[in-house]
Amino acid sequence: MKFQYVPVLIAFGLGGLVAAVFVAAGMFLGPRRPSPVKEAAFECGNPPSGPAWGRFSVKFYLTAILFIVFDVEVVFMYPWAVLFRPLGVFGLVEMSVFVLVLTVGLVYVWRKGALEWD
């Protein structure tokens, strides 16, 4: 077991503790007088018009896919950046090709207007 990760667990525990303390304090200190009107969804003073869950624009989905693609690209770059000095010119060329291919993708997306949100 890597000892250096124990503090991370501790940090998560402490963070969770803070959250738990807040929720618990809110439960004990706050009043609890539910009423149907109070628990209705806020729709600017209008009676709620049914569940909000509905279908959403496909553009958000595209954003998520683009994010994954570029996130994976970024993830590949981290080990490369760490080892960059030993890799030298070879590393630069290697990553240039990689980035170039993805830049083509970016340009394609750009040209297709998929980066327009209005």
Next chain:
Amino acid sequence: MPADVAIATAKVLFALFLALQIMGLGVFFERKVSALIQDRIGANRAAIFGFAGLGLVNTLIADPIKFLLKEDITPAQSDRLLHFIAPCASLVPALATFAVVPFGDVLALGGRLINLQGAELNVGLLFVLAMASLGVYGVVLAGWASNNRWSLLGGIRGSAQMISYEVAMGLALIGVVLTYNTLDLQEIARAQGRLLWGWLPAWGILYQPLAFVVFLVAGIAESKRIPFDLPESESELVSGYFTEYSGAKHLMFMMSDFVEVVLVAALVTTLFFGGWQVPYLARDGFHFPWGTAVALPSLVVALLQVTAFALKVIAFTWLQIVIRWTLPRFRYDQLMRLGWKGLLPVSLANVMVSALLVLLAGRGA
């Protein structure tokens, strides 16, 4: 082993304590700096047991208490469990990130050399990114679980915004990694103690100015504050993804926002402004470029470093608050355009140019 665990716990506790203290100060700034900017008096009404003398300190205590004393309403048609999990998912990763931020060099205490960093991860930088990417869930779950149109719009907006700026943020950090060739935040902070030409501290901003700008912008976007507060922009989406939150859970969202502000300030400090480095201060004391040296005990050095770190973080927290009270808000399409068509290509170019420069510098040396 128990001693190690105790020290580790103490360090994490201290890191979180420091973060929460600076957060409190951030709230102070938010109230008073904004009042100063806008020619107002600002919060001055809270009195505890009739004692209003400390003015804002009272407000800082009274604010969370007020939140906790409010009823915590869960809308009837919401998804109760996720509605509860969302604020926790927002707050916990933000707090946990502080574990990897170094707040000092080493402290020699009782024969031990204590590394002043909560968790000494050799992949600390990636840990930061991982936690940032987990922060999305708080927003998206809050938006979805509330089952309210405003929340849903805010949640979708917020998550799309956060993931878009995460890419730019990650790319900006690669420039830093190229400079220091490590993912360990403590190593990065230490490397910034070098002096250029014998007098200029080699802080990251000198090597990666562009990355600094991109990181700061993306960081503000991640913490969802003006000009990037679209997920919660009240004049458009009421309160965005936390429209349906009240009481303690609402407090947690507000708090995680502020924790993120401090986090961005801490990361900017660590990566670009020398972290805990005090110019010319080494482990054994000051070594000024003109030859003077002042020997200092380890405890004093550590104290100086922690103070310097805290001051820098406070300065960047302040900067973010000034930005928040100066700029108007983006529109959604402008925000996305800035992220994808502005920051992304710029940071990508920054990576490649940095790599080239590193290579050339390596050749020259």
Next chain:
Amino acid sequence: MTPQRFVEAEPTSEVMALQMGPSHPASHGTVKFNLRLDGETIIDVDVEIGYLHRGFEKMCEQGTWNHVFPYADRLNYASPLLNNVGFALAVEKLAGLTAPERAQYIRVIGGEISRITDHLTCLGMAANELGAISAGFYMLEAREFLYDLVEAICGARLTVTYCRLGGVMTDLPADMTERTRVALKHVRDILGDCDRLLSRNRIFVDRMVGIGKLPSADAVSWGLTGPLLRATGVPYDVRKAEPYLVYDRMDFEIPTGTTGDNYDRFMVRFAEMEQSMRIIDQALAQLPPGPILADDPRFVLPPKEQVYTTIEGLMNHFKLVMEGQKVPAGEVYVATEGGNGELGFYLVSDGSGRPYRVRVRPPCFYGMAALGDMLRGHMIADIITTFGQINMIGGECDH
């Protein structure tokens, strides 16, 4: 209204119905937008007003002519004096009465101060809702200096009820010139700050340029007046087109825009404030001495000494208060330049002491009517800028 330019939703998208208002942070003035959205894009919007309807026109028919002035204050409560002046001018035209010169100057001064407060409210709130909260607060601060002036003139900041048939209630304070100079200096300083904070701010400009655009022909057809119309490049200003009071003696310009988008509206309002300040300066310099109320016992209350010392004065006072001014039968439509545009009063008198019909032409009512056209195809966030630039004042729009 039913959509005339219906923006087709893309087949891959889903339409969401959203009710924005009446209790929404952006709907200051209590208004409701029934939105149909594709993602964030507005496919259709139906503007619902009337939440602040309080029967202004019906109320006016119940009292005497002088009773209307307090109601008029509450039409456009961002510039109550302008409404006051507008209504007084309309009744005076109907009665064939002319206010003395000094009263006319005072009305110009008060009206222009109110115009600035109106524009400051509009622009400050617009900035505030864009997230530029500080600029918004600055403008409100500038407004305070002007409210102080209004208070010095008539003792009230908002509910002024300052005009009377044939003149105004009280004279200006003795140090009015000095007070105004100080106040306008503050206002100019603050406006300079706001100009630097907003006018060339990239985010602000991007949010405003090209949004809510309306070609001038459409704007005329929608009955837009005031800054909304001038932003499209039509230099229509009632003060120049049909000069009333002493505006023909003032030297001022009509700022106009070119494209009629929100940025032009913003800049037109901004420039108009400077012109209003010029008018105030000139009017104060030219201000003649003399009475502030016309000498006409049919419409004007006698001075208090006469009421208390002479039986004629007392009876006249009694008759005027109890029966109201007997304005000759007939009808009249008088337009003045209100904060938001042409503020018209169409009055019908049957010769009794009470108005038979009072119709106000609320300028922002027509702006709100055009809002749907301005917004279709834009995004949710643009509602705020466009709605803000229309400067819908509930009291006026819903009258």
Next chain:
Amino acid sequence: MTAPVFLLLAVLVVAAALTVVAHPSPVYSACALVVTLFLLSVFFVALDAQLVAVLQVIVYAGAIVVLFLFVIMLLNLTQPESRPTAGVPVVAVAVGGGIGIAALVAAALRRVPPAGAPALPEGFGDTAALARRLFTAYVLPFELTSVLLLVAIVGAVGLASRKG
């Protein structure tokens, strides 16, 4: 790694994974998937593969499940759906799968050296070591990844912008 820790983690991760499969609400499944992936990364840490552990969180928990959630919301798959009841085919698949997994585990166990694992090489699992392998021995797969990602972009844009 000590056995109790492993057992605890294993129970947790299996429980989370079962929630992913068994929960009627897709949103809950996605959330459980995040937990599963997060716990898996703890396994990676325990195996000294820290970089992989963090990347696991960044890419899978932080990106791919976000996409899942978006799709769930996008298609409004939020209403619980009726799961197929345990008919004969399901049982058959379950039994067959179980046997297969058991066989795999047995085969794997057979290959494990009987006594103690060999010592890990110096610097195993750290970023530089992984990078060295990736950028020297596996250059071609690395470059091909970019092409794969490019295809993903083109496909996504094609899908999203298809009219009708």
Next chain:
Amino acid sequence: MTQAELLERLPSILPAGALRSSDVVRGQAVADLERTLMRDALAALRDHPDVRLEMLSDLTAVDYLGRVPRFEVVYQLYSIARNHRLRVKVAVPEEDPVVSSVSSLWKSAIWAERETWDMFGIRFTGHPDLRRILMYPEFEGYPLRKDYPLLRRQPLVAERDPLERPWFPRP
């Protein structure tokens, strides 16, 4: 063109029989139009190059209770190009309170006619969307009519199902 000159031009511009009378009252030109021909007449006023009353400043009605015809719809027209005004009035009888809509001539009439319908109960034929604007849909009566009792109580309205509203046409 003074107001008097404007009125002199009117007979030649308007369709035959449309103009009932015209006068300058307190310096303001007023024209009374025949109800059946008023839409064509108003179109002519808007489009004729000499008159060009391209803006409908305001549209309202007056209830002259006890007079026959009872209502009068009043149009305030303004020409930006020529800088003159004209008030057009159309008498409307109580038993048939209908006027043709001018919303296709001036868009400003869309809301103004809705308000007049709301307040006086005068219907405008050809209006794209004639429904109440300042009052709520369930409101009974027309409040600005002189015979609307000042203190009349309105019936209570049940809460509406928001999705059943007429202005949310479901796809």
